[in-house]
Amino acid sequence: MHALILGAGGMIGRRLTKALVASGAVGGALLDALTLIDVVQPDAPAGFAGNVRTEAADLTAPGAADAAIAGRPGLVFHLAAVVSGEAEANLELGYRVNLDGTRLLLDAIRRAHLADGYRPTVVFTSSLAVFGPPLPPVIGDDWIVTPASSYGTQKAMGELLVADYSRRGFLDGIALRLPTICVRPGKPNKAASGFFSGIIREPLAGQPAILPVPETVRHWFASPSAAIGFLLHAAGLDLARLGLRRALTLPGVSATVAEEIEALRKVGGDKAVALIRREPDPAVARIIETWPEAFATERALDLGFTADASFDAIVAEHVAEFHAGT
Numbered sequence: 001m002h003a004l005i006l007g008a009g010g011m012i013g014r015r016l017t018k019a020l021v022a023s024g025a026v027g028g029a030l031l032d033a034l035t036l037i038d039v040v041q042p043d044a045p046a047g048f049a050g051n052v053r054t055e056a057a058d059l060t061a062p063g064a065a066d067a068a069i070a071g072r073p074g075l076v077f078h079l080a081a082v083v084s085g086e087a088e089a090n091l092e093l094g095y096r097v098n099l100d101g102t103r104l105l106l107d108a109i110r111r112a113h114l115a116d117g118y119r120p121t122v123v124f125t126s127s128l129a130v131f132g133p134p135l136p137p138v139i140g141d142d143w144i145v146t147p148a149s150s151y152g153t154q155k156a157m158g159e160l161l162v163a164d165y166s167r168r169g170f171l172d173g174i175a176l177r178l179p180t181i182c183v184r185p186g187k188p189n190k191a192a193s194g195f196f197s198g199i200i201r202e203p204l205a206g207q208p209a210i211l212p213v214p215e216t217v218r219h220w221f222a223s224p225s226a227a228i229g230f231l232l233h234a235a236g237l238d239l240a241r242l243g244l245r246r247a248l249t250l251p252g253v254s255a256t257v258a259e260e261i262e263a264l265r266k267v268g269g270d271k272a273v274a275l276i277r278r279e280p281d282p283a284v285a286r287i288i289e290t291w292p293e294a295f296a297t298e299r300a301l302d303l304g305f306t307a308d309a310s311f312d313a314i315v316a317e318h319v320a321e322f323h324a325g326t
Contacts, residue, residue, distance in 0.1 A: 001026055002033035002071060003235075006059065006105070007079030009038030011186060012125075012227055016077060019228050021048045026075060027236030037068055038080065059101035065108035069120070072112070075235055076122045076171075078105060083191040084129060087151035088287060098154035106161055110170040122162060122173040123234050126247060128220055130156040130177065131292045139292050141249060141299045148290035163246040172239050176230055179222035179252030179307075183318035192287040196221070199257070200264050200315060203272035204323055212281030215258040218293040222252045223314045226307060233305055241303065251307035253314060254294035263315045 003020060007013045017036060025031055032050040036042040041056035053071070057064045059080060069076070080101060087094030102124070112118040131139060132148030147153045162173035184197040195212055196219060202209035222230070230250050242248070255263075265273050297305075308314050 001029040001031050001075060002035070002073040003031060003075040003077065004035040004037070004068060004071075004073035005077045005079065006037050006068065007077075007081065008036035008042040008054075009040050010079060011184060011224070012181070012231075013038065013042070013077075013079050015224055015228050016079070016231055017042070017045050019232060021045045023232075026232065029074075033071065033073070035068070035071060035073055059104055060096055065101075065104040066111070068105065069108055069112060069118070072116075072118050072120075074120050076105075076109075076120050077231060077235070078102065078122060078124045081125070081155075082151075083189055084127070084149060084151040084287065085192040085194070085284070086190040087154060088149055088192070089190075091150055094150050094154055098151065099157050102158045103161060106165045106171065110165060110168075113170045119169070120171055121235060121239065122166075122171045123231055124158055124162050124173060124175045125231075126159050126175040126177045127152060127155045128177055128179065128249070128292055128295075129290075130159065130247075132290045135292050138294045138296050139249070140296045149287055152290075159247040163244065166239075166246050167244060173246055174234050174237070174239055174242060175247040176234055177247060177249040178227055178230065179220045179250060181224055181227050182221045182314060184224065185318070185322060192284050193219070193291075195284070196257075196260065199260060199276050200318065203264060203275040204268050204319065206275070208275045208277055210279045210281075211257065211276050212279060212284040213257065213288055214280075215261065216256060217288060218254060218256045219288075220252040220254055220292065220295060221308075221311060221314060222250065223308050223317050225317060226252075230305055233303075237303060245299075248300050248303070248305075249295050249297050250300050250305055251297045252295070253308050253311050255311040259311055263311050266312065267315055267319050 035053045082097040129152030132146040159175040166173040
């Protein structure tokens with residue numbers, strides 16, 4: 001099996017690469033080649049005996065999408081994207097990367113299919129931002145897609161493209177609506193949801209964190225390890241089970257900001273909680289208030305996807321990885 005990861009230099013891309021190398025297989029097939037592409041050249045993974053190609057590339061550049069699939073990878077993870085806050089602030093950039101990049105990739109696959117029968121499995125990372133108000137407290141699998149941000153609109157368009165190209169037989173695709181990943185390690189990014197991780201990550205490192213929304217805000221979360229589990233599980237599924245509905249909302253943990261803070265208090269005490277500064281940000285609040293709070297994800301559960309046990313478990317995973325022994 002040859003796997004291509006687009007967006008391989010990001011947090012999820014790096015962890016996915018590591019997980020693939022560690023397992024040595026995906027969906028029961030031996031992994032013998034990896035192609036890793038991002039706008040900054042990713043590092044080659046250690047300990048992988050197969051062929052590895054790493055490259056810095058922009059999918060929207062002429063010929064870049066065709067070059068990405070030149071080795072005919074049987075499995076394509078499309079993780080590359082401009083995040084929510086940046087896509088809202090820069091309309092042209094968001095549509096160029098999130099929509100045009102996806103369309104160019106899928107069209108390169110279509111041309112290859114018509115030329116030589118190439119038909120890979122494509123795992124596309126979508127978002128809960130495809131949903132927008134008015135929203136019920138819990139969203140079921142049949143709820144209509146009504147994005148209320150440019151990022152959500154771009155991801156919804158990507159879902160439709162994956163479904164249509166799958167229907168036409170050019171590829172076998174699945175779009176995963178990932179929960180917000182928390183606790184995301186590393187430095188803050190431009191995602192509107194970044195503070196959900198920041199109010200845990202920074203205080204545990206002894207640094208101040210800004211909370212731009214009220215503590216009553218509720219959201220849907222998954223740990224980094226759960227996210228990698230989703231991607232690997234999707235790659236090994238018989239996607240014919242999805243029928244024409246190729247987008248899937250994934251299981252997660254519903255928690256309020258106040259519940260996040262209490263989970264932080266259990267591991268970091270009042271000293272850590274005191275590092276959170278309440279600084280309302282109307283721009284962030286406007287985006288977040290259009291996002292759903294909780295889901296009933298029977299389709300994903302029936303297909304074998306599994307969530308974290310609780311938000312406490314999500315925080316415990318972060319502590320074990322980054323603060324063991326402290």
